[in-house]
Amino acid sequence: MPALVMNATGCKGRLLTDFTALGLSTKLLDALAGANFTTPTPIQEKAIPLALEGHDIMGLAQTGTGKTMAFGLPLIDTLLSQPGKPLPKTSKALILAPTRELVNQIADNLRVLTDGSRIRVVTVVGGQSINRQINALSRGTDILVATPGRLIDLMDRGAIDLGTVRHLVLDEADQMLDLGFIHALRKIAPALGTPRQTMLFSATMPKQIEELSDAYLTNPQKVQVARPGKAADKITQSIHFLSKPEKPKMLREILSKDLDALTLVFSRTKHGAEKLMKGLVADGYNAASIHGNKSQGQRDRAIKAFREGEITILVATDVAARGIDIPGVAYVINFDLPEVPDNYVHRIGRTARAGRDGEAIAFCSPEETDLLRQIEKLMKIELPVASGTRPSRDAKPAGKPGGGRNRGRSNSQKPKSSEGAPAKKRRRPRNRKAA
Template identity: 75%
Template sequence: MFDFDMLGLSPDLNKALTRMGFSEPTPIQNQAIPLAMDGQDILGLAQTGTGKTLAFGLPLVEHLLAEPGRPAPRTAKALILAPTRELVNQIAEALRLLTQDTKLKVTTVVGGQSIGRQISVLSRGTDILVATPGRLIDLMTRGAVDLGQVRHLVLDEADQMLDLGFIHALRRIAPKLGTPRQTMLFSATMPKQMEELSRAYLTDPRRVQVSPPGKAADKITQSVHFLPKAEKPDRLREILSRDLDALTLVFSRTKHGAEKLMKGLVADGYNAASIHGNKSQGQRDRAIKAFRDGTVKVLVATDVAARGIDIPGVAYVINYDLPEVPDNYVHRIGRTARAGREGEAIAFCAPDEADLLHQIQKLMKMDVPVASGTSPLGERGDGGSRPSRGPRSGGGRPGAQPSGKPGGAQKRRRGPRRRAA
């Protein structure tokens, strides 16, 4: 284990780390940063919330500070690809904090925003370009960006890029990049196609891994409620009312379902917002900002947010609908217990979702403790069921002290149901 001040970083970077409150690296940073500082290609396996952005961002910025000259028009020195607009914005925000005291420029290009404005910004060149693959292809096709000067490439959440069908875009982008270059690929899982991707993009990579793929963060208390689908709305409100001040992220399977659920919560007086694919980028950005600031307490989302929200204050994740892709459950609940904090993940499982839960438990190699109801396998939440780790001090929601009855023994302050103004 090293301290950041042992790396011999530039004064501006040391100043930025101090301002951001970083002193000791996380495990993924401890493994990846020294190798990346030496110019090695990196294959990193780690869940979201483990500090990956700094693991690749710190050595990337240090390398760019050592490179002379400003970027030429329509060029970039470094390219970071991420699967969603939210993740692109999150990465760029962290990098702008790192480069605040430098002359390095960070530029984002994503869908859902004015391509004309992006063409104008790129015409001046940039040091670090953070992009979604689809919009980057659009800009390349229009001749708005030349990637021949890129000497640093980062693929973040690469497995999700594959899931979303970006493999063809990656194959179009790769031949346009400059050589030689340093490439860092980070992924939460390692499917066969990911191995093929790493062989195509990386040269003699060093592999770093901090937790087995499919394993949830250690500080997340998990629980599941077995209940009919029709009872989900009432159970959600019961749980939310027990801690009205906590930041709670609620996952719905569909865009329509997320919007309907959010509107119902608002009508019942809960301070809620939603993000999903039918929202404009501006609407999504405003909702996330309000959630981050605490002016919105409940954010209802589809899997567009499963990897795109890094808010340390998220106390609870509720899987209102179980995801159809088991890996997404791990990514969803990883929105809590960020930056070393503790968090709680509560799942609702209707009878037609039993197989989805089975696949999730198979992936994690553990059973999610039953908080209430009876599973098809005969497990029952009867007050004696224990969560996957001990309850947090001060009590918690049903996942911390399960009860077979709604509104069990561990009651918290209930707020009035205020009608929206």
């Protein structure tokens, strides 16, 4: 059944101007007041009343719009109204997210709201002690926030029984699909209890998300606050057209203008992020990096230092930065344009959060012209030019950003091994006579 689109009014047609109009429990309202939350965001206005009624939800909203509270508040309110503690090795609710950072971010937000209550929140992610997680699950939990891979590891070890789960949340569902977690979801879903309420939240709506909704949601109510591909209104965007070798110098010029501002710099690859960070540190900039080659502890420490202003420049890859929710980020710089247009929207959504202003700056080399065109087509805008000259529409891209399988390569363009040396040609094994 197709999802229903709801307007921004409550169930009785009354405009929701603050959280008190939602009928939330007094304890939850006190927690909101203590955290200085007074007015729901648009996605919260639309989703919370429907979720409190028990509907399945398919929420579409750009990053930084308050999606965690949109599913977290009704989930916590429902669990507070249910008597009894969770049994050992069980959970009442499950939230799945694609990255460790996002899992931790969600859990931190929920704990602010459940502090002092009987609601227990447990996280399980890769890169941390699985024995410690097994011990945490042995006591049971009300809300389990997990990455799919580690959750399956724990299921295989008999550390968690998901048969009591009556609430499922899929956060950043589009990113989970991009990372190939659909196979994990197919293994997790049959283990969940029924009937259950399922809420799916995504920043974009590709065809696969519609298929996911059809497979796991029942008569979902669709809530949407911005068209896919639209950036937050308070983000000022610009682009610099320059050659690839000119990028490091331009980056330093921009960073030097506001050294105290929190700046998030995106690189396309893990190696590129680390190299860029080390170059900045060598030049005296206060920088750190997060990417897939960093341990979980290293990533957590870098994000904590960035949040607290101990470092002011964080160089990141797309996946590693997915869970960053730091209201103080003033600038997002796309040192490399992403190969997936949707990721541009996610990247720049790291600034202008919680009602603040923000600036997103992109660099575009000739090799990235086609990537830029895809981004502008998705967003239905043309980014303002800060420097350089925009290539004409007739101009062909200079080549793929990461190289490509180009015919007629010279010897200097031959592929290299991971150590940087020219890759050796494999010899065919000689035919051996049978003994």
